Amino acid sequence: MEIITTVSEMKKSINRERDAKKNLGFVPTMGYLHEGHLSLIRRAREENDVVVVSIFVNPTQFGINEDFDLYPRNLAKDSSLAEEAGAAYLFCPEVKEMYPSGYETFIEVTEMTQGLCGASRPSHFRGVTTVVNKLFQIVKPHRAYFGLKDAQQVMVIQKMVQDLNMDVEIVPCPIIREADGLAMSSRNVNLSNGERSAALVLFRSLAVAKEMLLAGEQEARRLKGAILKIIEKEPLVKLDYVEIVNFEKLTPIEQLRDKSLIALAAKVGKVRLIDNLYWEGQ
């Protein structure tokens, strides 16, 4: 695996691979790789000739009082994990390589970013779409792999790609969970033991919602009520939102008849966690 830190070197390697007619799979990450990321890399390896993984803790997607500095980093460990999982290139630029002095171009998806996490993190998705657009220009992947834990992120990126006529296939991949159900996240490492146990309430509440759905419940109001009731009992968990939305447009719905998403976010101590349940419909 080749480790690359500059845009020009990355482009040079990519152009060589493209000239050799290789199919490129891309897994953009913020590093501190866990089994969720590794499942993306392995799948990218199965479906493409060459896999590029990027590690870049992107400052433009963090708000002023968010955890940019606290975000965990471990490039040495990430590097061997990415290689084992099948990456041919690891692109890990410094911040000033991606945003040199005088940087001033941003990409916004204006509607789909208003609700869910966009409501509590107003400039978050602008940072996400901007950096992913840049990474797509640099890596020129045929396919890019994203985990569905960040479901809104996947949909927003998909919308950007479609609106801007970009030639990359977005591949959404299932949430990977710990044995006890907690959705894997690099941020989990910042939870204390007590917070780690408390955080399980998020998955538990979604599991209850799933039971209700399987039993025929379709009313968003009742599902939301059940989730709220469960999470309220956990004093260490401060809910940000629980929303039930149409899966493609991310607009609120009252009945879960078609493809839907039950999405939630909460602060557990200093750590903001998200989780969701995808419901295929009947």
Place this chain on the structure above:
Amino acid sequence: MEIITTVSEMKKSINRERDAKKNLGFVPTMGYLHEGHLSLIRRAREENDVVVVSIFVNPTQFGINEDFDLYPRNLAKDSSLAEEAGAAYLFCPEVKEMYPSGYETFIEVTEMTQGLCGASRPSHFRGVTTVVNKLFQIVKPHRAYFGLKDAQQVMVIQKMVQDLNMDVEIVPCPIIREADGLAMSSRNVNLSNGERSAALVLFRSLAVAKEMLLAGEQEARRLKGAILKIIEKEPLVKLDYVEIVNFEKLTPIEQLRDKSLIALAAKVGKVRLIDNLYWEGQ
């Protein structure tokens, strides 16, 4: 010359040309082609294997009270002019092909768009960068050609390309003028005879500034004063702005020592015209 109206057909042809290792030159226009556009197409033909011209009157770069409906159109004539000048493809999509229902992704260059035309046309450059980005994704040119009459546009697009790591060389080309000095513009056709004569004052005022520069004048204040005095005498011309800026950053300067731009915009009747003078410095 092949005329193409859909994104998918255009991409198919482009991929064929790219696979055949052809160099692609691109001239994006809003149509009603004049000698200025044709000079871009001819230059693109000289410097590339294949030239793509696009004609698209882009609604997102017009303000609510601007001249989108009034903007002149003549696809039949444009088509033969583009072909004569050397275009291999003419891409002329409908509005709904570029902005289908639910479109919501926009690109903004935040600083360089604040002054000059950006000050009087607040969402104009957002529309320009968005449509040019889309066209670049569709046409995937090696080089794209823009006239320096819209100097701010060229610089803003150059900035977007640089910030977003896009692989396209922006080629700025000199302003083409009528025999009497009026900068060529598709909008000139909307001038009455009287307005057409009055509009000449813009070039005349810049010509006086150039004489002063050649005579050693470097003070922006005095150059601006001279220009204002000349334009004020023409009652049919309502000046929007005259600004003297650093050529690369487009920020106001007091002395014209390095590469600078004297840029102006004015309403002549219902028609908004722009013109400028590039000064290389000493």
